Amino acid sequence: MEKRIATVVAATLALVCLGAMPAYSQTADQLFARETLQRVDLFLHSSDWSKLKSNFQENTYYPADLTLNGQTVRNAGIRSRGRGSRSATKPGLRVDFDRYSSGQTFLGLKSFILDNLTQDPSGIHESVATAFYARLGIPVSREIHTRLYVNNEYAGLYVIVEAVDKDLLARVFGSIGTDVQNDGYLYEFRYQDEWRFSNLGSGLEPYKSRFEATTHESKSDEEKYRPIETLVRLTNDTATTGLPAAIGGLLDLPAFVRFVAAQNFLAETDGFLGKYGMNNFYLYRLENQNIHTLIMWDADNTFYAADLPTNDWGQGTTLMDKLMSLPEYSELYRAEMARAIELAEADNWLDTEIIRQVQRIDAAMKEDPAKPYSNSTYEGSAGTMLSFARARVAFVKCELANGAGSAACRTQ
Secondary structure, eight states: OOSOOOOOOOOOOOOOOOTTSOOOSOOHHHHHHOOSOEEEEEEOOHHHHHHHHHTTTSOOOEEEEEEETTEEEEEEEEEEEOSTTOOSSSOEEEEETTSSSTTOOBTTBSEEEEEOOTTOTTSOHHHHHHHHHHHTTOOBOOEEEEEEEETTEEEEEEEEEEOSSHHHHHHHHOEETTEESOOSEEEEEOOOSSOOSOOOOSOSHHHHHHEEEOSSTTSOHHHHHHHHHHHHHHHHHSOGGGHHHHHTTTBOHHHHHHHHHHHHHTTOSSSTTOTTSSOSEEEEEOTTSSOEEEEEOOOTTOOOOTTOOTTOSOTTOHHHHHHHTSHHHHHHHHHHHHHHHHHHHGGGHHHHHHHHHHHHHHHHHHHOSSOSSOHHHHHHHHHHHHHHHHHHHHHHHHHHHHOTTOHHHHOO
16 A cells, blocks of 8 residues: 555634533534544543543543534543453543433433544444445444544544444334334343353343343343343254244344345454354344344454455354255345445445545544554555455455355455
């Protein structure tokens, strides 16, 4: 990749103090629709910022004022967040606008994430992936890159990530009449071990530890987790030919196949069919229904390799193995792969989006004082991304024509 990548110049931002009043000049829709690099300013006591970084493994909240595009919200709560991405030098942050002021929102949002990009030297794995998932109609958070300043000092390149909460559910699932469909049961999957949807027994504790309820927290464990246990048990205990009839009312099977096909098209190795077991998704049981669907989350490990086989789903994932042995669903999987190719190639979308995002972040990434990798590592990773789209499309086309794992596709 050329050493100098054209950069997108961020617009000058006026820091107008609006207190905690509702902001009318911009909405969340307008924020995430922007194409330019944003600027977020956090103002908090310097000792609190030092404590947050020193105690980055803790979830302690600290009060802060936040300004974005000239709009300010007072007395928000910020804390360190992440799992492997937690950092003492460049902390990932969760921002809760109603932590200290009940009912307070910002741009109509109760919270958002400031992703620190410590696990992605390209800086664009997740943001490109989530944009493509949205293009495919898969439930996913919206994202936009930003420079983050803390007390007027540049803290690094981050990504503003829409939180998976009732606001996102309302946006994604809409309304039936006047009833907003955001009051179902939402769970964040918590990685424990190399689990691949095997039967964990009739007890609910194994499911409770893996699926953290983020809505209806006060409901009984039976109400929250029995439907998940039933889905897993039936998946394992039902003969393959009878599986769709047994679980079709508990899991949106076409949506599931679309989800895993999209992840495999983008060469995701840490998703539902992850190399080390299931990971990085939310499970949502639709309002007043028993059916579950998946919501995409944390795509830092997409774009693993352009020649990752299209049948690379970590054989042993019970649900996927059984569905792919059924012609109806294996054909649906192939059709979804073909659809991903079509939408990636239409107007050269995927290639163009990768180039656009690299251009947007280039200067901010190189100037990032806290990133845990060098500029040469960033440039190499960004260069790999710039070549990925065409190579991946060609490889998947070859495997669809010649069969997954075809030696001819690896030597093309």
